[in-house]
Amino acid sequence: MKKQNTFIVAAAVTAAVIAAFWLLLAAPAYTGNAINMTQGVTSQSVLSYQLHMIILWICVVIGIIVFSAMFYSIVMHRKSKGHEAAQFTHSTKAEIVWTIIPIIILIVMAVPATTALVNMEVAPETEMTIKITGFQWRWKYQYVEDEIEFISSLDTGSNFARRLASGTDPSSVENYLLNVDKPLVLPANTKIKFLITADDVIHSWWVPALGWKRDAIPGFINEAWTEVMEPGTYRGQCAELCGKDHGFMPIVLNVLPKAEYQAWVNQQRQGMAHEQAEIERLWARDELMDLGQEVYAAQCATCHQADGQGLAPAFPALAGSPVANGPVDENIAVILHGREGTAMQAWGRMLSDSDIAAALTYTRNAFGNETGDVVQPQTIARIKNG
Amino acid sequence: MSIESHDIAHDDHHDHKPSGFLDRWLYTTNHKDIGTLYLVFSLLMFFIGGSMAMVIRAELFMPGLQLVEPEFFNQMTTMHALIMVFGAVMPAWVGFANWMIPMMIGAPDMALPRMNNWSFWILPFAFTMLLSTLFMDSGGPAAGWTLYPPLSLQGGQSFAFVVFAVHMMGISSIMGSINVIATILNMRAPGMTLLKMPLFVWTWLITAFLLIAVMPVLAGAVTMLLTDHFFGTSFFNAAGGGDPVMFQHIFWFFGHPEVYIMILPAFGVVSEIIPTFSRKPLFGYTAMVYATASIAFLSFIVWAHHMFTVGMPLTGELFFMYATMLIAVPTGVKVFNWVSTMWQGSMTFETPMLFAIGFVVLFTIGGLSGLMLAMAAADLQYHDTYFVVAHFHYVLVPGSVFALMAGAYYWLPKWTGHMYSEKWGKIHFWVSAISVNILFFPQHYLGLAGMPRRIPDYSTQFADFNMISSIGGFIFGASQLIFVGVIVHCVYKSRQVATGRVWEGAKGLEWTLSSPPPYHSFNTPPVIDSTTIAHVEEAH
Numbered sequence: 054m055k056k057q058n059t060f061i062v063a064a065a066v067t068a069a070v071i072a073a074f075w076l077l078l079a080a081p082a083y084t085g086n087a088i089n090m091t092q093g094v095t096s097q098s099v100l101s102y103q104l105h106m107i108i109l110w111i112c113v114v115i116g117i118i119v120f121s122a123m124f125y126s127i128v129m130h131r132k133s134k135g136h137e138a139a140q141f142t143h144s145t146k147a148e149i150v151w152t153i154i155p156i157i158i159l160i161v162m163a164v165p166a167t168t169a170l171v172n173m174e175v176a177p178e179t180e181m182t183i184k185i186t187g188f189q190w191r192w193k194y195q196y197v198e199d200e201i202e203f204i205s206s207l208d209t210g211s212n213f214a215r216r217l218a219s220g221t222d223p224s225s226v227e228n229y230l231l232n233v234d235k236p237l238v239l240p241a242n243t244k245i246k247f248l249i250t251a252d253d254v255i256h257s258w259w260v261p262a263l264g265w266k267r268d269a270i271p272g273f274i275n276e277a278w279t280e281v282m283e284p285g286t287y288r289g290q291c292a293e294l295c296g297k298d299h300g301f302m303p304i305v306l307n308v309l310p311k312a313e314y315q316a317w318v319n320q321q322r323q324g325m326a327h328e329q330a331e332i333e334r335l336w337a338r339d340e341l342m343d344l345g346q347e348v349y350a351a352q353c354a355t356c357h358q359a360d361g362q363g364l365a366p367a368f369p370a371l372a373g374s375p376v377a378n379g380p381v382d383e384n385i386a387v388i389l390h391g392r393e394g395t396a397m398q399a400w401g402r403m404l405s406d407s408d409i410a411a412a413l414t415y416t417r418n419a420f421g422n423e424t425g426d427v428v429q430p431q432t433i434a435r436i437k438n439g
Numbered sequence: 440m441s442i443e444s445h446d447i448a449h450d451d452h453h454d455h456k457p458s459g460f461l462d463r464w465l466y467t468t469n470h471k472d473i474g475t476l477y478l479v480f481s482l483l484m485f486f487i488g489g490s491m492a493m494v495i496r497a498e499l500f501m502p503g504l505q506l507v508e509p510e511f512f513n514q515m516t517t518m519h520a521l522i523m524v525f526g527a528v529m530p531a532w533v534g535f536a537n538w539m540i541p542m543m544i545g546a547p548d549m550a551l552p553r554m555n556n557w558s559f560w561i562l563p564f565a566f567t568m569l570l571s572t573l574f575m576d577s578g579g580p581a582a583g584w585t586l587y588p589p590l591s592l593q594g595g596q597s598f599a600f601v602v603f604a605v606h607m608m609g610i611s612s613i614m615g616s617i618n619v620i621a622t623i624l625n626m627r628a629p630g631m632t633l634l635k636m637p638l639f640v641w642t643w644l645i646t647a648f649l650l651i652a653v654m655p656v657l658a659g660a661v662t663m664l665l666t667d668h669f670f671g672t673s674f675f676n677a678a679g680g681g682d683p684v685m686f687q688h689i690f691w692f693f694g695h696p697e698v699y700i701m702i703l704p705a706f707g708v709v710s711e712i713i714p715t716f717s718r719k720p721l722f723g724y725t726a727m728v729y730a731t732a733s734i735a736f737l738s739f740i741v742w743a744h745h746m747f748t749v750g751m752p753l754t755g756e757l758f759f760m761y762a763t764m765l766i767a768v769p770t771g772v773k774v775f776n777w778v779s780t781m782w783q784g785s786m787t788f789e790t791p792m793l794f795a796i797g798f799v800v801l802f803t804i805g806g807l808s809g810l811m812l813a814m815a816a817a818d819l820q821y822h823d824t825y826f827v828v829a830h831f832h833y834v835l836v837p838g839s840v841f842a843l844m845a846g847a848y849y850w851l852p853k854w855t856g857h858m859y860s861e862k863w864g865k866i867h868f869w870v871s872a873i874s875v876n877i878l879f880f881p882q883h884y885l886g887l888a889g890m891p892r893r894i895p896d897y898s899t900q901f902a903d904f905n906m907i908s909s910i911g912g913f914i915f916g917a918s919q920l921i922f923v924g925v926i927v928h929c930v931y932k933s934r935q936v937a938t939g940r941v942w943e944g945a946k947g948l949e950w951t952l953s954s955p956p957p958y959h960s961f962n963t964p965p966v967i968d969s970t971t972i973a974h975v976e977e978a979h
Contacts, residue, residue: 087888087900090820098820105817105887112807120800123778127796130717132785138718138944139783148726151775152768159764162814166760169816174753215504215896223502224899230502231898254590255683257748257823261889265819268749270684271589272677275750292748292823292891294583296590297510300894367510367577367595396593 091261094283094308098264100169107165111158173265176278179246183237187249187256187269187291189396190298190355193403194237197248201321204403206351207301208232215301231288234351236305240314241284249275253398254296260289260304268293281308296396298355332406332430338414341427345415348408353416356396361420367396372420381417381426385436388413406433456958465560468552469958470537475854476559477534478847482923484526484566485840489916491519496878496912499905504896512895513581514573520584524701525608526566528835531843532704533558533615536643538854540619542949542956543637545628545965550621558614565607572597583893585694586661588675588686592668602665609654616647616654623647628948630967634728637947637973638721641728642707645735649696649703652739657693660686684749691742699738702834703731705802705842706773709795711947712849713777714973716792717784718944723776724974730769730776737766747818756815763813770806774799789942790864794845797837797872805833808883823893826886832879837872844871844922851929852937856955859929863921870918877911946973 092102130136184195191206207215211230214221223229239245249258251269258277259266266289267277281287289304309317350359356368363370371377376384388409389401400409413428457463467473494515498506507515537555541548549555573579577595580586591598623644627636636644663674664686673679675686706727714721721727743751743759751759777799786792808830812818821827844867852858881904886892890901897905937954951971952960969975 088884088904090817090887091889101817101820104814105811105820108811108814108817112810116803116807119774119778119803123781123796123799126778126781126784127786130781130784130786132718132787136783136785138785140719141722141783142720143723143725147775147779148723148772152772155768155771159767163761163764166764166814166816167757169814170756170760171753173816173819174756217504217506217508219503221503223896224902229899230896254593255587259823259891261820266748266822270677270749272681272683273750289889290891290894294513294587294590294893296593297508297513297581299513300509300891300896364508 093262093264094281094285094287095263095279096282097173097279098262100172101264104165104169108162111162115158176246176276177244179244179278181240181243182246182248183239184248185250185258185269187251187253187258187295187302188398188403189253189296190291190302191352191403192237192256192258192291192302192304196318199318199322201318201325203235205233205235205237205305207303208234209351211303212301212351212355228288230301231290231303231305233303233305236286236307238307238309238314238317239281240311241281241308243311244278244280247277247279249277252402255293256291256295256302257293258289258304259292260287260306262287262289262306266292281306284308284310284313301355328405328407332434335431336407336410336427336429338427341411341414342418343411344407345411345413346419348404348412349415349419352400352404352408353412361416361422371416372422374422377416377422378424381413381424381428382436384413384417385409385428385433389433389437401437406430406437409433466556468548468556470541470549470552470555471854471956471958473549473555473559474534474536474538477530477537480559480562481527481529481531481534482926484522484530486919487570488519488522488527489919491515491522492912493916495519496909498895499897500909501906502897502899502902507895509895510578510581513583513893514579516893517580517583518570518573521569521580522566523835524584524697525605526562526569528701528839528843529608529612530562532643532646532701533612535639535704535708535843535846535850536615536619539850539949540622540640540643541626542952542960543640543947544623544626544631545948545961545967546622546626547959547962549618550626551618554614555618558611558618561607561611565604565611568600568607569604572600575600585687585690586664587690588664588667588683591664592675594668598668599665602661605661606658609658612650612654616650619643619647620651628961628964628967631948631972634725635967635972635974637707638710638724638727638731639704639707642703642710642731645731646700646703649700649735649738653693653696653700656689657697660689660693663689684746687746687749688743691745692739694745695742696735696738698831698834699734701839702802703735705798705839706731708842708846708849709777709798711973712791712795712845713780713799715849715942715944715946716789716795717781717786719780719784721776721974722779722782723772726772727776730772733769734766737762737769741766744813744815744818747815748822760813760815764810767806767810767813774803774806785944787943789848790859790861790868791845791849793865793868793872794841794848797868798841798845801837801841801872801875802834805830805835805838808833821886823891824886825882825890825892828892829879829882829886832882836879837875841871844868847922847926849942850949851926852941853949853952853954853956855930855933856937856953857929857933858935858937859925859933863925863928867918867921867925870921871915874911874914874918878908878915879911881905881908881911946971948972 090102090105092099182197184197186193191204193204195202210226211232214223214226249267249269251271256269257266258269263279267275285308287306291299291302357363357371361372376387391397391399407430410428410430410433417424417426498512575597577597580601582591666672667674673681675681675683710721741763744763747756812821848864885901885904890897939953940950948965
């Protein structure tokens with residue numbers, strides 16, 4: 054009897070633990086940590102969510118029925134209670150019933166599953182297009198009609214705190230690992246087409262509030278679309294393993310009302326004109342060193358490390374490196390075009406000429422490197438334009 | 440030389456084990472010894488792969504990086520999967536096949552004993568080579584066990600070792616499968632018709648066909664990666680006219696049947712254990728055989744459900760969604776049959792039965808979340824999140840691994856001639872069953888809340904459930920030491936002698952032998968008698 058009691062208690066505890074977990078899942082609000090899929094802010098995310106909830110409840114009901122029958126049997130049909138074993142071996146009728154009923158459930162399920170998928174995937178006429186390119190480990194956004202483009206990387210606060218044994222408590226960093234230097238700004242209530250691709254390895258662009266993710270694959274251009282119903286800030290992450298900093302390439306959407314969005318576009322275009330002027334003027338060495346230090350920390354330090362010592366064997370040191378101390382033209386070529394077969398990327402497509410010039414000036418005069426070179430933005434512009 | 444002794448006619452009651460250590464283990468062609476080698480090897484791999492999981496869970500215990508660099512973290516996730524899939528679960532099932540199939544069908548040994556020796560002995564070399572990459576300059580593979588290019592091609596020279604190791608594992612699996620098929624089809628005792636075979640034998644027969652069909656596909660895929668990496672080909676390089684998505688199609692054409700390779704023998708073992716401890720024949724034997732075959736067939740036409748986000752045409756997505764949903768039907772039939780087997784039985788709950796019931800409950804939870812993942816529109820959210828991690832760990836850990844443990848406890852007295860400690864077996868079960876849920880259940884929430892898989896660090900909103908999951912992981916990991924303790928005690932210390940039948944309700948040819956069985960069993964085919972075997976052909 055004692056043995057049997059222990060068993061029932063243990064079984065009850067396990068069942069209670071499992072049941073508690075399932076119930077938590079169904080609870081709409083739980084303070085602190087989200088436990089369910091977001092309903093999101095697009096028609097697609099609502100479809101995903103609704104489909105998720107339907108199939109979840111079907112699974113819960115099936116689970117309860119099957120487990121109830123099983124646990125009833127476990128409690129009632131045990132030898133210790135003196136239950137004699139029946140000797141039936143099969144029932145064709147039962148097999149047919151429990152084949153047909155699941156098929157019917159599946160057919161019923163297939164209807165909303167198909168509708169949701171068709172509605173999500175078939176794009177309506179869109180009003181604007183954004184091209185998204187995944188790089189190791191940042192996103193590049195191009196506004197096709199407005200000719201705005203920029204790179205979006207992990208913000209410096211997270212980037213500092215995330216280093217091994219950094220000594221910074223992640224909870225002291227706002228939106229730790231889910232914040233970027235430049236968010237993707239989009240207008241609300243506008244049908245937007247995304248063209249998604251990658252430059253190096255496969256990434257996956259995912260903002261849960263939009264309701265889908267789409268792989269960014271080198272050599273392919275995938276299409277997706279969205280229409281965000283509510284202005285706000287929405288965060289997501291790369292969802293496909295893309296190398297060492299896969300966990301550190303977040304996505305932030307800043308969705309603005311249409312008028313504010315237009316103001317932002319105008320401001321960006323002015324900024325681009327200003328940037329052009331900046332490229333054409335001659336910079337002082339200190340200006341370049343200051344900007345260079347910022348660019349280095351944001352873009353280069355991930356691999357070459359803050360102290361320029363690199364991370365053997367994949368990421369070479371810049372301190373004392375023959376490239377950073379060698380002929381400046383060769384150094385510029387490496388930065389602009391990258392190095393085939395290594396993680397060194399072609400930065401010419403990603404950073405502005407001023408940023409590249411500043412980073413070069415900085416790396417050739419920091420970490421003990423003493424070339425004394427000052428690389429001007431106009432030099433980079435001239436080399437880039439052939 | 441002991442070889443001669445094999446040629447002498449045997450008396451079943453005397454062992455003729457080779458005396459020297461090398462003769463006994465290195466040169467052995469005996470199915471029982473090779474089975475033991477496979478099982479010991481897989482247990483070792485289970486702990487190596489498990490210690491990598493401990494590194495992963497320790498790093499994920501809190502937000503921020505405390506223990507390892509991201510690159511090493513990626514090597515751990517990749518190696519953990521490769522070791523667990525190819526080194527722990529698959530060889531363990533081959534170990535069970537070696538030990539049990541000849542004894543279950545009344546054969547004296549496997550059909551191809553020398554090849555049997557070879558298929559085991561290349562495994563330690565394959566895994567030594569795979570593990571050695573962790574100590575090389577360019578490190579171990581870090582692109583995930585799926586080895587997706589172009590990322591996998593960014594690895595250094597050590598990648599060649601990974602590919603060669605995968606080739607060797609594949610050769611081992613294919614040879615093991617040929618052996619299983621040859622044994623089952625040719626060496627059954629007279630009267631042991633196909634539809635009288637124990638379900639474990641059936642599931643392994645089907646598994647072996649799956650292995651032969653898909654291991655060469657994996658070998659082809661990794662060979663193309665090898666030539667892309669080292670010989671300048673462009674199979675998967677878009678810049679050279681190749682197609683990186685094609686790799687995913689090829690990989691998952693192998694990969695989806697592969698997951699059934701790991702679970703079908705588990706279905707078989709559970710279908711042996713539940714009838715024994717319910718003291719009642721397996722319900723719906725024929726339906727079980729057909730369900731297994733249906734699952735195997737469907738496994739070939741659902742692969743792209745792993746790829747709903749790559750940008751497939753809508754019609755492709757719909758096809759793979761419907762095909763995937765269909766898998767629920769034969770899987771449901773199996774679960775219903777197990778429950779019906781228990782129904783009106785006279786159940787007792789020794790450790791094998793506990794693990795088998797744990798299997799049915801927790802595997803079903805994993806199966807249901809699999810049905811959720813089949814919904815392509817919802818999968819666009821679930822894909823590559825911890826929801827997927829939770830799903831496949833539910834079907835693999837309290838699924839396959841619990842079935843392995845159930846089988847180990849079930850046949851351990853038969854193999855060793857001693858009873859294991861029932862008390863410690865039960866403690867092992869309860870600690871494992873509770874901790875495995877603490878480990879994997881919260882991962883459903885993490886995935887739904889938006890945590891991607893394969894990340895070494897996460898946003899603070901995911902902190903609580905990660906900590907709970909890690910605590911469950913540490914308990915689950917530590918509790919497996921109890922398993923080792925129980926086995927060591929049973930083999931070397933236990934004084935409680937096992938009878939031939941071992942379990943009151945056990946039926947089948949293996950239980951007609953002594954415990955432990957003679958080194959060479961069934962040299963004379965046994966007479967098949969409907970009172971000794973578990974499944975009697977149903978009259979129609």
